[in-house]
Amino acid sequence: MAFSDSTAGKVRSKLGDVNRQKENQQTWKPLSVGASVYMSDRVRTGTESEVIFGLPDGSVVSIAENAEMVIADLFEKDGVFRTKLDIKKGHVGFDVKKLSEKSSFEFKTGTATAAIRGTKGFIGGEKGFVGSLKEGKLEITSTKSGRKFSIGAGETALGRDSLVVLKLATSGSPSLAKALAKVTEDSTLSIDQIVEAAKVADSTVAAKENAPLDEESMKVSSVSSVVCSGGLQIEGSYRTAVSTASLVVKAGTYVSENLATSTDGKTHTFSVSVPVTDENKLWTLTSADVVLTAGEKVVTETVSYTADKSCAEVNTRPAQIRFSSYDSLRCVANVAVSGLEDDAAIFSVDVDGTPKTHESLTRNALKRAKLSEGVHEYVFSAVDMAKNKVELNKKLGCFPPRKFNVQILGKKREVVSNPPGTPKGYDKIVKTVQFTVRVPGGDPSVLYKVVVKQNSRIILEESLNQIQALDYQVPVELVRKGVNKIEVEVTHKSGYIVKAQKVYEVF
Structure with a gap:
């Protein structure tokens, strides 16, 4: 199958020091929640750090602390997905959805490769290998021997040159992954010692994850009930010994980063500021949940708040x-x-x-x-x-329809004779037609057009911005031995038209 459409995963949450290196670049840059990750990106985590990705096929991958992974392949075409993750260091948790027949999801480590059809667990190992499933099936191929075998739900495969499959109660648990990471990397241990260490780790993790979790494990001590600048401020304390525990604040679709920075069973404080604005729609809510999840146990406390809509930091979008x-x-x-x-x-x-x-x-x-x-x-x-x-x-x-008038000065009809003593060859008679347009308010801007005609021929035309005054003086050259009809037509912007005329008879 030819793949041509690269896709992107997205960071769902992160804890601590998480960085990304783009292909052909030397620098590492911090990776934030909501950021997209692409094929050939290299991601690494620091001590007590973790990052969780959502992938295009609906799968979820979590990179544990002190780990490094390269997204070798990330393609999708016509609903068929191909994903390959190269684990360079540490271990990676996964929750892979059931894939279509043509889709593939693979992991590569320093000692083996593993193909997944749809399963949940973790895999890792640089010098040694560990693969563990909570559910589903994992097909494993040894890089050195080429041997292929599979493990199922509740099973864990680990070792170096050869792999041993164990039935462990906490198979697939991130806490077990963390406990086994050092065991498989220790080259001084024999395979029997690795197996024994794995069983001890399983018992220890099971005891912690099944430990009772009471209501005092998480408590909100203060909350800003009226939210303005600084957002919704929540402070409190928590206590848990489950290494995979998460403490988050949820408000609508917003989910904070994991606030549980320590899981040693001792009481620790937390503080978070949740942005509440009209941009993220959280200003319409009246409550948020603080949720501590440790293993199968969940403790939730709901806090109430009111967004101050007169606050510029909350109400950021103008009408x-x-x-x-x-x-x-x-x-x-x-x-x-x-x-x-x-x-x-x-x-x-x-x-x-x-x-x-x-x-x-x-x-x-x-x-x-x-x-x-x-x-x-x-x-x-x-x-x-x-x-x-x-x-x-x-x-x-x-410009509402308004009556107005046009007044032409002088008589409506004048008889004109050739002035005595006119030089020979000078045969022109010129008169000045004076008229006034009387509109309410005396504002010429209400007029649309002023037209003056002589015997139906236009001799003056002004419209809109050309009309600057209401008083006109128009010179007219009269036609001799005949009638000169001067017509004035004024159009108001409302469409109302007023006409006036004057006649000159020349002998």
Whole structure:
């Protein structure tokens, strides 16, 4: 099968010192929760550290402390997955989902390789090998001898040149993996001594994991009931001897890192700050759970909190204002105010810098603003509970249908004769037509067009921004021996039209 689509795993949780080295790079960089990991990435952990990955096929892999692993293969094509992890040091836990017939999931160590169809347990070993299953089946091939064999649920295979299969009560347990890591790496031990050490480790781990866990094992001592800057602050103490124990805070879909940094059976303190913002939607919740999981036992304590939505660190997202529609004849503008889920805001409208209206909004809304007649600068704004402000600036016109008139100075009809003493060859007669457009408010911006015609021929035309005044003086060259009809037509932005005319008779 030809694979061409590389995929990515994702870091679900981490504890302590976890670093990643990209292919062909020399530097190691810290790996954080939520980060993606890709084929050829090398990941290592420090002392008392751990990292858990979610893989594209739904499997989960955990790298224990002081371990190093290379993601040799990580491909997916048409629902078929191929995964191969090369364990360079330490051991790795796994919970592999049942694979399709063509999919594959393999581990490689310094002494053997193992193929998985769907199982749960751990595998590792640099100088020696250890593979252990809680459930499922593991196909193992020795690198040195080429011998193949398999182990099943509740079985553990370990050794160096040759492998021994044991039935252990805690097979597949991460605590057993940690206990056996040093045993298989000790070259001074014989195979019989390795077996005996494994049995002792099994008994010790079983005793710890089955130890009773009482309510005093985890206690929340303080919590910030009203959340503002710094997030939800939770402090408390815990006590557990189970090495695989986890202590996390859960709020909605948020899960903190493991806060159980020590599992020696003694009382230790923990402190965590959970971000509570509108970005992560945690500001709508009223409680979070602190959960201690040790083996099969779980202790949970629920803490209540209230997000202060007037706090800028909590309420980080301002509302949004979008221009929806506008009608200059009806003199209304519609704007949509959104982003107010679980929030509130004061919506205001300013006209030419002067406040006009304001009202309180507790949800997303479509707001209609009444416009003032004429052309004005409008500012639509919304200020939420945390004083986040958003503005929308628009220059809008309001032109309701209004009656107006056009007045032409002088008589409506004039008779013109050729002036006496006109030089020969100078045959022009020029008159100046004066007229005034009278509109309410005296604002020329309400006009759409001014047209002057002489005998149906346009001699002047202005529109929109060209119209700067309401008084006109238009020179007209009259046609001799005939009638000169001057027509003035003025169109308001509302569509209302007014006409006026003047006639010159020339003999």
